[in-house]
Amino acid sequence: MKNTPRPEDVESLALQVLLPGFTGTALPDDYRALLEQGLGGICYFGSNTADGPAATAALSAAIRGANPRAVVAVDEEGGDVSRLHTSTPSSVLGAAALGAVDDLELTESVGCWIGAELAEVGITLDLGPVADVNSNPDNPVIGTRSFGAGPALVAAHAAAWTRGIQSAGVAACAKHFPGHGDTAIDSHLALPTIEADLATLAERELVPFAAVVGAGVAAVMTSHILVPALDPDRPATLSPAVLGLLRDRLGFDGVIVSDALDMAGASAVHGIPEAAVLALVAGCDLLCLGPDLPSSMVEDVRAAIASAVGNGRLPVVRLADAARRVQSMRVPAAAASVGPPDQRRQRDAVAPTLLVERDLPDLAGALVVSVETVANIAVGAVAWGIAPDHRLDPASLADGLPGDLPAGPLVVQVRDAHRRPEVRAFLASLAGEGRSVVVVEWGWPGAYDVGLARICARGSSGPGVAAVVDRLREAGWTR
Structure with missing residues (x-):
């Protein structure tokens, strides 16, 4: 009986393993109180960083003031997924573009700069890199967030990115174990299944995760996917068999982070x-x-965890071990300060990797039209591509171009048109009109041919936009 923890101790441990988020740029009183009671940390989203770096640093200081050991986390992948850069494209190339460039030194420097930016505003854990192999081009949630479709390429770059960010003193969290790349369903919305056998999983999905473990990654995030070859009944996040694979086969001894449980x-x-x-x-x-x-949901989760300990479903030693791992998650910073990766270097590196299909027509006087398809939840509402002259609601594409749009050449920006039949039909209708059009595909370079010239950029970023603009200017575009 002497070793039985008191209820208040169990409730404290239960708080220490929770990483919620909240809306706004100031710390709400209810979350301050939870942090003072030992809440494990806070995960930032776009609304938390909307007032800029100084306000974000102040928010982090408030969190740390309420709980000096709190984790402050964020999804900052570069490229398409950024919480610090939402009004303009990210200043660094995203994963798919870096994989296409295939310069490990550049990838490591990008990771290092992201880490330096995060450290500057008090963030201690980055939920990246993406270690998924995007083997399914119709994947609706990974796509350009992946370094590529080959396990060796993804492994090398995920490890380099990990080394880079952790050299800045920010813990990396590779995701989404055991691999979310071969799915055609968004796990935010439903439960995807990967129908791969064990040999395929070992040769494809697990290779990048083994590499990041070898690189010393501090944390690994689970995925809400069903992998029948490992566990036919439970998604990876809830599966002892899947997570045991990470611990036992890959030898990972860091923090296992769940993807968002909502x-x-x-x-x-x-x-x-x-x-x-x-x-x-x-x-x-x-x-x-x-x-x-x-x-109140944090309170409900704390109560559920404490009840599970009380009735024996959750051993208290398992809960205590989880809290210990979270509390000890620290990454020492390298001594040298880090400057931002050179924008020209990134632009010049990505330019040769642009996939250009067909000869570009004369674009003198061309207007930029953006098809404003909604991004997946992971990407969120961020600036992407070239600032457009006109924005088109995807629901209106069947009506064609607006009647007040001047005649002349067009640059039409899209994202993942290979997955969107309504967008492809619209593009084909433009080709049928005989208008000079160049399609700029900012999503995954899936195969489709609508009879128009196409530039595939493998994700949006500041350097990527600059490289595409240079290519369009070669065809006479000016603005």
Whole structure:
């Protein structure tokens, strides 16, 4: 009986493994109180960083003032996924573009600069790099967030990016174990299944994760996907068999972070509090709860965890081990200060990798039209591509171009048109009109031919936009 923890100790441990988010650029009183009680940390989203670096640094200081050991986390992948750069494209190339360039020194320097930016505003954990092999071109949630479609390429660059960011003193969290690349469903919305056998998983999905473990990655994030070859009943986040593979086969001894438990792939069946209990039982250490939940959900999850310890479903030693791992997650910074990667170097590096199909027509006087398809939830609402002259609602594409649009050549920007039949039909209609059009594809370079010239950039970023602009100017475009 002497070793039985007091209820208040269990409740404190339960808080220490939780990583919720909240809306706004100031620390709400209810979250301040939870942090003072030992809440594990806060995960930032776009609304938290909207007022710029100084305000973000002040928010981090407030969080740390309430709990000096709190984790401050964010999704900052560069390229398409950025929480610090939302009004203009990210200043660094994203994963798919870096994989196409295939310069490991550049990839490491990009990771290092992202780490320096995050450290400057008090962020201690970056939920990146993406270590998924995007083997399915129709993947709706990974795509250009992946370094590529080959396991060796992804492994090399994910490891380089990890070394870079951790050299700046920010912990990296490779995701989404055991690999989300071969899916055609977004796990934010449903539960995807990977129908690969064990040999394929070992030769494809696990290779990049073995590489980042070898590079000393501080954390690994789970995925809400079903992998029947490993566990036919439970998504990876809730599966002891899948997470045991990470610990036992890959030898990972760091922090296992769950993907957000408000996602349908994790909690549509069980609800968030029960999903949290199951994730801890399976082997997760730090539980992401998502940005749009009230603080009462944190209380509900804490109560569910404490109840599971009380009734024996969750061993207290498992909960204590998870809290210990979270509390000890620290990455020492390298001594040297880091400057931003040279924009011209990035632009010049990515320019030769642009996939250009067909000869570009004369673009003198061309207007830029953007088809404003909604990005997946991971990308969110961020600036992308060239600033357009006209924006088109995807729901209006069947009506063709607006009647007040002047005649003349066009640059039409799209994202992942290979997955969007309505966008392809619109582009084909433009080709049928005989208008001079160049399509700029900012998403994954999936195969489609609508009879128009196409430039594939493998994701949007400041250097990527500059490289595309240079290519368009060679064809006479000016603005």
